[in-house]
Amino acid sequence: MNLYFPLTDMYKFLFVVPPFFGHISPTLSVGASLLEKGHQVKWLGITSLADHHIPEGGEYIYPAEDLQPHLEELQQILRRQDDGPGCSAPEVMKIAFEETYVPMARIMMGGLSRTVDRWKPDLIINDCVTFAGALCAHMKGIPCVTTTPVPPEVMGNTAETAPKIFAWHEKLFRGLQEEFGLYHDQLLVHSKQMNMVFTSSEFAGVKNPEPHMRFVGPVKGRPNHTEFDWQRLEKARGPLVFVSLGTLLIDIRKDFFGKLIQAFADAPLTIVAATDPAIFEEWPDNFIVSGFVPQAALMPKMDAVICHGGFNTVNDTFLNGLPMLIIPITYDHFHTAKLIEDAGCGIKIRYKRLKIDDMRKAVFELLENSTYREASARIRETFIAAGGNDKAVELLEQCCAINNNIN
């Protein structure tokens, strides 16, 4: 045993992920790095995930049998996510917590619990909206780390500013854990040992993070074999502007990209858009559109980015020192937009207040005024200093080692 890795103990890591690719993506990158070091890594989720996303040597577990009775409810939950853009902030909070995260935990627990009993991971790593992971870890006495792909503190200090919202949260989380027989003083849906955040504390605007909050910055390296028409990109004229709406928000794509066409058809720049080209019969000549793109490989060639605030695109943008036009639509986009404005590395226009002319002006301002690019380069420095994949692996190994010594 361990002939090739005599200095480190090898561990089994189980990532527990929600059915949202933006949340899964950084775990695939960290998982790839753990696998490279010789650890065993599995993922568990409640929707299937195509094999080509899984790093070599890893395995994605979809507990089909346990999920069978919940398929209809699950489909309803997934469809409900598209209602976000039409809802007010307090309604969105209800959709997220009451109608998504809490029922997801219930749906997930059976299959997760059986997988954990069978495979016996050394560490459970639950995504911040995948409460079942942390609750299951607590029940089975397995150490747990939480991963947070977005800047934390989205809602600010609700204990002070909105005590009744704070109480609602507490009651919801406590009710869930008590359903599983966990009567405990503390809330158990997130790890108290470590919460790994994939941004820098500087960008997140968190001045004095609690000791268990560990900001490791963006991580990269997940498999992405998507093909792209690189030749067409080389021939493209003018500055290159990357546009992404992420993987959710299907319903408003047509409206959003329609506005984009109005603003930039025939403008002296090229739009590189990640969206299903089928939403329109024809695209302007200066638009390169594909359903899936190798985003990490594309980004270094871009000059600016337009997005709604999906966090993986935000990370890729500032890791490449690019300026961003952020068009927040719903969920945590507004918080991210504020952080970008605070850092000076982009311009915000809210989707509901979007005028074509403002969008055009904002993009040319970002391309022509170097202060946004300079601010983005400063964020890039904080991202790199946070440590990325190496730091994430080191911290996860430490969590296993500490626990082994205790046992």
Add this chain to the structure above:
Amino acid sequence: MDTIVTAGKLNNEEIFNLLKQFITEVIGEEFAEEMDISMESSFNKDLEMDSIEIVAFSEKIKAHFGDKIDFTGWLSDMDIDQLIALKLGMIVKFIETCQ
């Protein structure tokens, strides 16, 4: 600078018109015109104000009425269902009772 107006109490309609003016200033005339702003308008859903706009709106109320109307304090004491159900008419009534 907005000046604090202390003269006489405003009636319901005057308060409503004032709030409508504040909303228009905050979200922009173009967007306000598209909306049929009424006493029944839901604050969050119909007016689609985000947190930054709500702060700007609160500041206008404070600048106009002064400290006797604690709009932010009143809002922060609401639970999530009260926030969802909040209508412009309720804010008018709150201001009318406080002044």
